[in-house]
Amino acid sequence: MKKKFIVVLGGGESGIGAALLAKKNGLKIFLSDSGIILNKYKKILVENQIPFEEKGHTENMILKAIKVIKSPGISRENILIKKINFLGIPIISELEFGKSYLNSSYIISITGSNGKTTTSSIVYQILKKDGFHVGIAGNIGNSFSKEVLKKKEFYVLEVSSFQLDDCFNFRSNIAVLLNITRDHLNIYKNFQGYISSKFRIVTNQNKEDIFIYNYDDPIIKKELKKYKILSHCIPFSIKEELKVGAYIKWNNIFFRKKKNKKEICLLNIEKISLKGDHNLYNILASVIISKILNVKKKSIIHSLLDFSPIEHRMEKVLNINGVQFINDSKATNVNAVFYALKSMNSPTIWIVGGKDKGNDYSELLPLVKKKVKFIIFLGKKNKKFINFFQDFIDIIIITECLKNAVRIAYILSMPGDNILLSPACSSLDIFKDYKERGHKFKQEVKKIFYEKNRYFF
Structure with missing residues (x-):
């Protein structure tokens, strides 16, 4: 009897990561891309003896798979995807596939229309400086599946709406929603579809998890009322002093973990090299994550003082x-x-x-x-x-x-x-x-x- 196999659709960063993880765990794998696969990725596939094709899909083979791992760049409106769905072949995201090989790692997922990369980078730098065994992946750097092979204790993931579209069971210990503004409306049928994608980051959380959100964002505030959120919600704001969460007061960053608890003053914002309101939001979200994980105050401060703007962003x-x-x-x-x-x-x-x-x-x-x-x-x-x-x-x-x-x-x-x-x-x-x-x-x-x-x- 032939060994059952899994198909990876897409030969970019996420597809290659999923194929590597599958191969390392003894699964029979086949990777297919409708376009040209970059030479650096082809080399990885050849070195790891992973069969693949490019410039087109062999449908007869793909439609015999027991499972398909879909790269986020492939639309669910794609004709091949519709055929796979029609036949009832399970389609999972690379994020969910990666997480299925982690037993106890702590997952921090960050999404939003803007600021994902900066916030993910700040959090990673803070945790690393404090001695955490941490990896960073997702929509930044390596794919999550590739990083899973390194077996880190903590993962900081930058997550796009396209990645979330394919997540049905993916759960984060800490989920962050930075903002929601009109974006990708050439892909989504309407703005509500895009909003729903972003809220997928919180819908699979349970009461032990943390959801961090932007209190100043009117769309997030409105949409929060529509969802039954089980996780513990902690907001951040640059406009209001909050009873719980992170906020700006007297040009200083403050954090209060619980109602009626004493607020903690962390740092004067004038000392931070990252400027602008958008970066203040990114910093506040990062501070909340750090305080939840009991990061030392000096590690937070030093990381924020040393952090430089990411490439291609101001x-x-x-x-x-x-x-x-x-x-x-x-x-x-x-x-x-x-x-x-x-x-x-x-x-x-x-x-x-x-x-x-x-x-x-x-x-x-x-x-x-x-x-x-x-x-x-x-x-x-x-x-x-x-x-x-x-x-x-x-x-x-x-x-x-x-x-x-x-x-x-x-x-x-x-x-x-x-x-x-x-x-x-x-x-x-x-x-x-x-x-x-x-x-x-x-x-x-x-x-x-x-x-x-x-x-x-």
């Missing part, structure tokens, strides 16, 4: 003749751009655009009127963007070339200006991902710097 690239270039390529939705523009203290030339995700740009209008001198639209289809802003900005440039966007921005700039790449859109119309877009932006900025200074080298 990253200061170079100042050339008084003009500051800022790489915010990770800002792929309106809310992220809102906080980027809000933090601008000088006249700004804004490089924006890409693949629209069903955005509503009206939230940005007051900030654009106040802070933006010129707009440079970068992308193939920016008609919606252009139509919205053309009556409010005198100079609008349209280009499909990042090199042109950067050079035009510099030509239009004056000393004291900011040139901000903060796209509000996905990069997929021109680039592989936001990282490639950010790296190429930085390369073009550096070329200008060396051209301007070549006689001094």
